[in-house]
Amino acid sequence: MTGTDTLLTAAGAAEPAEGLRAVRSLRTLADRLEALQVERARRQGWSWQQIADCLGVTRQAVHKKYGKTTGRVVP
Amino acid sequence: MFERFTQDARDAVTRARDEAGALGAERIGSEHVLLAAVRVDGVAQQALTGLGIGADALAQAVRARHGLDDDALASIGVDLGAVRAQVEATFGEGALDAAHRTAPRALTPDAKKLLELALREAIRTERRRIDTGHLLLAAVRAPESAARATLSSLGLSDDAVRDAVGVAWARAA
Numbered sequence: 292m293t294g295t296d297t298l299l300t301a302a303g304a305a306e307p308a309e310g311l312r313a314v315r316s317l318r319t320l321a322d323r324l325e326a327l328q329v330e331r332a333r334r335q336g337w338s339w340q341q342i343a344d345c346l347g348v349t350r351q352a353v354h355k356k357y358g359k360t361t362g363r364v365v366p
Numbered sequence: 367m368f369e370r371f372t373q374d375a376r377d378a379v380t381r382a383r384d385e386a387g388a389l390g391a392e393r394i395g396s397e398h399v400l401l402a403a404v405r406v407d408g409v410a411q412q413a414l415t416g417l418g419i420g421a422d423a424l425a426q427a428v429r430a431r432h433g434l435d436d437d438a439l440a441s442i443g444v445d446l447g448a449v450r451a452q453v454e455a456t457f458g459e460g461a462l463d464a465a466h467r468t469a470p471r472a473l474t475p476d477a478k479k480l481l482e483l484a485l486r487e488a489i490r491t492e493r494r495r496i497d498t499g500h501l502l503l504a505a506v507r508a509p510e511s512a513a514r515a516t517l518s519s520l521g522l523s524d525d526a527v528r529d530a531v532g533v534a535w536a537r538a539a
Contacts, residue, residue, distance in 0.1 A: 312430070312438035319433030320449065323464055327457050 329357045370488065372497040374408035381405060382477070387469030388460055389428060394473045396480040396513035397428045400505045409499030409538060413530035419520055427516050429463065476511050483507045499531045 325346070332342050339358075343350040368376060381402035386394040403410040405421045414424070426436055436446045453462045473481075483504035488496045491503075505513035506524040517527060 309438050309441050312435045313442045313444075315433055316430075316435045316439045316446075317442075317444070320439070320444075320446075320462075323434075323462055324453065326464070327453065327461055331457070 326357070329353065333357075370485070370494070370496050372408075372495045374406045375403070375484075375495075375497050375501060377406045378403040378408075378410075378498055378501060379481070383469040383471065385425075387466045388463060389425075389432065390464030390466060391432075391470060393470050394477050396474065396476040396505065396508065396511040397431070397516045399477050399480055399501060400513035400516065401425055401428055403498040403501040406498060409497050409531060409534045410502040411498070412534040412537065413499065413502055413527065414522075416530045416533060417522060417526060419522065423520065424516065427519050431512065431516055431519065434463070474512075476508070476513075479508055480504045480511060480513060499535055502527060502531055 329342055332345075339354045340350045343353045346353060368379070371379070379399065379402070382394050382399040385401045385405070386398040389398070391398060400410075401421065401424050404414050404424055405411070411421070414420070430436065430438070434446065439446045450462045454460070459465070480501065481504070484496050484500040487500040487503040487507065488494075491500070493500070505511060505517060506527045508514055514524070
């Protein structure tokens, strides 16, 4: 199967299983990237508010999600 | 129980820790034992090679089951290999797989079951020692195991795996 065929198949939901797996993988990818970037920003001294603004969420949301794991990281 | 394991099967059990850690797992699962069994040079590796599956393809299938599916992402035009290279250039090796700095020690119930089943497979096949072939047979013996689901996601039926182990043993004999 060529790349284009695969793309059309997934996008056209002719193969929902593959399309749904792609959605799940994108979410996992986004979650992992977010965790890495938030940790780096905290190490570089960013405030929770600055991170929240970039992510388009509230400060409370980002602090609740990452406060325990990266809040006390010593730069 | 490990005194009955051959050296390659012992190596596989030891290596399963590293495989689990590299894939960001909190505990060692049956899929990590399976992957390690195929990484070490032995019957399991020969059997899967005979079926056209290498250790890297198996590792990719394990990652796919945990939410990072290379093929599914490729189907929407995302090249996970390119993403991984970029992320690792910035954050270090294994960053995208959330690799742990310290490998886990605890086995999941699923992994414990796989080791028990490997012992039973050794008894059933009337072999004194447990080798990686028994680990692979155990993987397809446990109906609900993550190891079996991983093999099945690669299109490998239980019978195909059993036959391939038989062929690999016959060759080794």
